[in-house]
Amino acid sequence: MDSSQILVTILGTGLIGFVGWFFFLAPHQVAAAVSSSSGVQQVDITVKGGYSPDVIEVQKGQPVQLNFYRDESNSCSEELLLPDFNIRRDLAPFQTTTIEFLPEKAGTYPFTCGMSMLRGSLVVK
Numbered sequence: 001m002d003s004s005q006i007l008v009t010i011l012g013t014g015l016i017g018f019v020g021w022f023f024f025l026a027p028h029q030v031a032a033a034v035s036s037s038s039g040v041q042q043v044d045i046t047v048k049g050g051y052s053p054d055v056i057e058v059q060k061g062q063p064v065q066l067n068f069y070r071d072e073s074n075s076c077s078e079e080l081l082l083p084d085f086n087i088r089r090d091l092a093p094f095q096t097t098t099i100e101f102l103p104e105k106a107g108t109y110p111f112t113c114g115m116s117m118l119r120g121s122l123v124v125k
């Protein structure tokens with residue numbers, strides 16, 4: 001190997017490491033729902049190359065309202081799936097789409113984009 005090959009190898013290894021960190025180890029952003037006066041637990045989520053926050057904590061037995069603001073037109077995020085609650089919604093770009101449901105059982109429920117590339121979790125306590 002000459003020096004340029006060594007350099008490419010080092011850069012490639014670093015890039016792979018970064019990608020691994022980004023997808024598996026990057027810190028999650030956790031948000032607890034805020035209950036309104038009517039007892040609805042509300043969380044605002046920004047959709048832009050991912051979900052922010054991506055871990056949502058709610059209490060069971062109280063209605064939940066998730067407000068997804070899709071801050072992009074990238075087709076990856078156009079669909080939102082919350083399979084455990086039979087929810088499948090189209091998110092319009094640069095608009096807020098509100099999803100409401102009642103979590104009745106404690107657990108951790110994933111939500112994803114239509115291709116399962118963007119991921120978040122709903123934690124019911």
Ligand SMILES: [Cu+2]
Pocket residue numbers: 075076077113114115116117118
């Ligand atoms: Cu996607």
